[in-house]
Every structure is written in structure tokens, then in C-alpha cells.
Amino acid sequence: MDFAYSPYTEEMRQKLQSFMEAYIQPRIREHNNETQAGQFPVSFMEDLKALAREEGLWNMFLPGLKDDEPGTRLTNLEYAPLAEIMGRVPWSSEVFNCNAPDTGNMELLHMFATPQQREQWLVPLMNGEIRSAFAMTEPDVASSDATNITTSMQRKGDEYVINGRKWFITNATHPNCKVLIVMGKTDPNADRHKQQSMIIVPKDTPGVEIIRNPTVLNHHAPEGHAEILFTNVRVPVNNLLGEEGGGFALAQARLGPGRIHHCMRSIGAAELALELMIDRAQERKTFGKHLSEQGVIREWIAKSRIEIEQARLLTIKTAWMIDNVGAKAARKEISMIKVVAPSLHTRVADRAIQLHGAMGLTPDTPLADHYTWGRALRFADGPDEVHLQSIAKMELRQSNRGASEIYLTPPER
Ligand SMILES: Cc1cc2nc3c(=O)[nH]c(=O)nc-3n(C[C@H](O)[C@H](O)[C@H](O)COP(=O)(O)OP(=O)(O)OC[C@H]3O[C@@H](n4cnc5c(N)ncnc54)[C@H](O)[C@@H]3O)c2cc1C
Structure with a gap:
């Protein structure tokens, strides 16, 4: 087992x-300054994107x-x-x-589009010319169980007619967001996991209405976690992604690697919070001592280091498994790190906030934003409890390992 980065990884880093x-x-x-003044997208984004692409960071x-x-x-x-590295500055990932x-x-x-869908949507997305959103969650049903969703997608001739309400649709208020991938039900009478489909909906289709952009822990995200109403939205049947009734399977495929990208960034955010914690602890004095000399602060620093290393190892093991055995076989690892990383993200940010005193709550440090985002990630791509349930199910399924027969020594009767 080699824990060193490969020469190529090191070069890219x-x-x-x-x-x-x-x-x-x-x-x-x-x-x-620009986002707080309501200027979005920020003025330099497109220039930085062009530079990043030129540099091969794309x-x-x-x-x-x-x-x-x-x-x-x-x-x-x-x-x-x-x-x-990108996780240290959350907006930087858009640059790349x-x-x-x-x-x-x-x-x-990439996996499921028809040649026409590729040309129309994938190519401009990969070129960074447009942005997109994914619309699954609904306010009226528990959406952590995707079989609950109610948005109807009725086929009428050569079109689907979509009606429903979604919320927490990230990116939907980004001015460059041109397309939504919407999950709904094409056949409510089919088997539980075959009722759903995904349909590509251009954002400017009549009947698509952005109702509001709720704040997250009172944090305003200009790109949006929007509530959207779909009223008699008509799109051609060619906009179906994959097969009719295949939406649930597509949702599973979509969430595998994406979930661990969040985890990778969370580790970067936690690493930054620890660095800020250490800097502050070494410069700030209370009761005649630097904070870094207080036992409790040393414990926060040591625990943060241990927890970051643990999470990083599980993340890279999961990444390795996705590469070598595929996202499906890495299901348990994906769920495990999806529980570990967002909690780590908030826990280390919380310690760093506490150490910075009241300043930790202001926009003068990035800590409040990191805390908010880490907390939100405990819901996005599935809440902790759903992942814990899946992990437990897989563990229980692998039971009957015979350990109790070997290791228990009950009294002889
Ligand atoms: C910042 C942010 C961005 C998001 N972006 C998107 C997006 O772009 N597109 C999109 O479609 N959705 C998005 N979401 C929504 C997210 O995916 C959902 O919030 C999540 O799936 C949970 O669904 P829900 O909110 O309906 O909670 P519910 O399903 O109502 O669940 C509520 C709570 O019930 C508990 N629970 C649920 N199931 C179990 C169980 N089996 N055992 C024990 N307890 C359980 C959990 O504690 C859970 O938090 C985003 C959310 C956030 C916060």
C-alpha cells in the first residue's frame, strides 16, 4: 500500500x-464584496474560467x-x-x-444522453458556457425517499406535460442556468422503483416559475437553492433522459461520485479551519497565556488533526474503490464518508469559530460560511440517517459470519 501521491497527482496539485x-x-x-452587493455572477468569473481552461485545470x-x-x-x-484544495474556497470549483x-x-x-442531447446540453456544459440544476426534492413529501416524489410527467402525443413543485434546487437562480434535469413520475402505477423518469427541461420553457430562493441558515446563496413551480410544462418526448421508468436508477448513478466530491472539498474546508485555528491560538492571549498553551485548545487542535486524517483516508479509499470496482460496489464506502465528512466539516469549523471569539461569527473569517455549508451537506445528497440506515442494512446482510460460534463460550448445559 502506497500513501504517496503519484507524480502526476503531485504535478496537478x-x-x-x-x-x-x-x-x-x-x-x-x-x-x-460583489456577492454581498448582489452582483452575481461576479465580474471576474468568466476570465478566470478561460485562464483555468488554458492551464489545463478543467x-x-x-x-x-x-x-x-x-x-x-x-x-x-x-x-x-x-x-x-478547491474546498478551501467554495466558489473556486466553478472556475475549474x-x-x-x-x-x-x-x-x-455523459452516461445517458442521446447524441442530440449531448450536443445541445452536455457540450455547452463541458465548455462552461451554461449552468444547470437538478430538481428532485419536493416540499410536500419526504424526499430523502425518492420514491415519494409526486411531480407528474404525463405523456401526451409527442410531449411530456410536467406539473409539480420542487425546492432546494441549487443553481436554479444562476443567470447562466439554462437547463434543469427534473425527476418526476411517468407511471404512478408501475413498480415502486419504475415509476420515476428524468426529463431535460430548458429553464425558459413556459410554465417553469421560480417562486423564491430561500436562505440556508440565513445565508443567501445567489446561485440559489430555489423553489420552482412547474405548471403544464410541455417538452418534447426526445427530452427524456435514459428510459421511461429509469429515473430511480439514474438518480442512484448520479449520486455516487458526486457525493464524494463534496466530501473531498469538506476535508479541504476542515483543513483550512484547523490552520486558522492554529494561527489564532498562537497569536491571541487570555489570562497571561497564548490560547495555544491552554489544554482544552490543544485538545481541539489534536482532535481536529486526528479526525481530518481519518476522514481523508476513508475518502481516498472510497475514491480508489469507485475507480477500481465501480460506484455500485463502493456503495457502503460512499455512504460512510457521506456521513463522516459533513460532520467533520462543521465540527472543525465550530471549534475554529469558538476559538476566534465573536469574530468567528462575522464575515471577517470564512468560518461561518464553512460551518453553514457543512451543516447543509448533512442533508444534500441524502441526510445522515438514510446513509446510516443503508450502511446498517449492508452490515446486517453480511451477518452470519460465524463469529459467535467461535468466540462465545456459553456455559455448558
Ligand atoms: C443546501 C442544500 C442544497 C440542496 N440541493 C438540492 C438540489 O440541487 N436538488 C435537489 O433535488 N435537492 C437538493 N437538496 C435537498 C436534499 O437532497 C434533501 O433535503 C434531502 O434529500 C432530504 O429530503 P427532505 O428535506 O425532504 O427531508 P425528509 O425526507 O423529510 O427527511 C427529514 C428527516 O427525516 C429523517 N429521516 C429520513 N429518513 C430516515 C430514515 N430512514 N431513518 C431515520 N431518519 C430518517 C432525517 O433526519 C431527515 O433529515 C438540497 C438541500 C440542501 C440543504
Whole structure:
């Protein structure tokens, strides 16, 4: 077992790190100012995207690119440390065309789009010319169980007619968001997992109405986690993605690698929070001592380091498994890290906030944003409890390992 990065990964890490230092870090303040003033997308985004593409730091998340598709050809294992670097500045992933939910949508289109759908939607997405959203969650039903969703998709002649209400649809208020992949029910009478389909809906189709963009823990995201109403939205049957009744399977396929991209970025965010914690602990004094000399603070620092290392190892093991045995066989690992990483993200950010005193709650540090996003990730792509349930199911299924027969020594009767 080799824990070192491969020479190629190391080369890409250094390239990305240099790009972050030259172009991203100097613009953090400007990005904050512009988004807080309601200017979105920020003025420099398109220029930075062009630069990143020129530098070969483009579409790094997608293994298995075809020859004519733009981007690097990294494995999930090679991508993990790069996503970690991007996780320190959450908006930076858009610069490299590696931001959710576009990444998950590109993966879906890459796997299932028809040639016409590829041309119309995948190509501009991979070129970073447009943005997209994925619409599954509904306010009226428990959407962590995707079989509950109620949005109806009725076939009428050569069209589907879509009616329903979605919310928490990330990216939907981004001015460049041109397309939604919507999950609904094409046949409510079919088997439970065959009722759903996914349909590509251009955002400007009549009947698509953005109702509001709710804040998340009172944090306003300009790209949106929007509530959207679909009223008699008509799209051609050619907009069906994959097969009719195949939506549930597509949703499973979409969430595999995408879930661990979030985890990789969470580890980067936790690493940054620890660094900020250490800097502050060494400069701030209370009761005649630096904070770094207080036992409780040392314990936070040590625990944060241990927990980050644990999570990183599980993340890269999961990435390795996705590369080598596929996302389906790595289901348990994906669920495990999906529970571990967002909690780590909030826990380390929370310690760092506490150590910074009241300042930790202000926009003068990135900690409040990191805390908010880590907390949100405990829901996005499935809440903790659903993943815990899947892990337990898989463990129980593998039971009957015979341990009790070997290791228990009950009294003889
Ligand atoms: C910031 C953010 C961005 C998001 N982006 C998107 C997006 O782009 N597109 C999209 O479609 N959705 C998106 N979501 C929605 C997210 O996927 C859902 O919130 C999530 O799947 C849970 O669904 P729900 O909110 O309906 O909760 P419910 O299904 O109502 O569940 C509520 C709670 O019940 C508990 N629970 C559920 N099942 C079990 C169980 N089996 N055992 C024990 N307890 C259980 C859990 O604690 C859970 O949190 C986003 C959410 C957030 C916060």
C-alpha cells in the first residue's frame, strides 16, 4: 500500500495550488464584496474560467472523457487532493468547471444522453458556457425517499406535460442556468422503483416559475437553492433522459461520485479551519497565556488533526474503490464518508469559530460560511440517517459470519 501521491497527482496539485495563489486567493475579498452587493455572477468569473481552461485545470472531476471532450483525464483517486484544495474556497470549483450540481448533471448526460442531447446540453456544459440544476426534492413529501416524489410527467402525443413543485434546487437562480434535469413520475402505477423518469427541461420553457430562493441558515446563496413551480410544462418526448421508468436508477448513478466530491472539498474546508485555528491560538492571549498553551485548545487542535486524517483516508479509499470496482460496489464506502465528512466539516469549523471569539461569527473569517455549508451537506445528497440506515442494512446482510460460534463460550448445559 502506497500513501504517496503519484507524480502526476503531485504535478496537478502544484499546478492547482499555484493557480489558487495567483488568481483565487487575491480575489476572495472582491468575491465577497460583489456577492454581498448582489452582483452575481461576479465580474471576474468568466476570465478566470478561460485562464483555468488554458492551464489545463478543467473538468478535472470526470474520468473517462472522450478524445474530443475538453478536460483532464484524472481518476477519482487523483482528483481527491485537487478537490480538497478547491474546498478551501467554495466558489473556486466553478472556475475549474468542477462545481455541483453541474458535475453530477454532466456525469448523467455523459452516461445517458442521446447524441442530440449531448450536443445541445452536455457540450455547452463541458465548455462552461451554461449552468444547470437538478430538481428532485419536493416540499410536500419526504424526499430523502425518492420514491415519494409526486411531480407528474404525463405523456401526451409527442410531449411530456410536467406539473409539480420542487425546492432546494441549487443553481436554479444562476443567470447562466439554462437547463434543469427534473425527476418526476411517468407511471404512478408501475413498480415502486419504475415509476420515476428524468426529463431535460430548458429553464425558459413556459410554465417553469421560480417562486423564491430561500436562505440556508440565513445565508443567501445567489446561485440559489430555489423553489420552482412547474405548471403544464410541455417538452418534447426526445427530452427524456435514459428510459421511461429509469429515473430511480439514474438518480442512484448520479449520486455516487458526486457525493464524494463534496466530501473531498469538506476535508479541504476542515483543513483550512484547523490552520486558522492554529494561527489564532498562537497569536491571541487570555489570562497571561497564548490560547495555544491552554489544554482544552490543544485538545481541539489534536482532535481536529486526528479526525481530518481519518476522514481523508476513508475518502481516498472510497475514491480508489469507485475507480477500481465501480460506484455500485463502493456503495457502503460512499455512504460512510457521506456521513463522516459533513460532520467533520462543521465540527472543525465550530471549534475554529469558538476559538476566534465573536469574530468567528462575522464575515471577517470564512468560518461561518464553512460551518453553514457543512451543516447543509448533512442533508444534500441524502441526510445522515438514510446513509446510516443503508450502511446498517449492508452490515446486517453480511451477518452470519460465524463469529459467535467461535468466540462465545456459553456455559455448558
Ligand atoms: C443546501 C442544500 C442544497 C440542496 N440541493 C438540492 C438540489 O440541487 N436538488 C435537489 O433535488 N435537492 C437538493 N437538496 C435537498 C436534499 O437532497 C434533501 O433535503 C434531502 O434529500 C432530504 O429530503 P427532505 O428535506 O425532504 O427531508 P425528509 O425526507 O423529510 O427527511 C427529514 C428527516 O427525516 C429523517 N429521516 C429520513 N429518513 C430516515 C430514515 N430512514 N431513518 C431515520 N431518519 C430518517 C432525517 O433526519 C431527515 O433529515 C438540497 C438541500 C440542501 C440543504
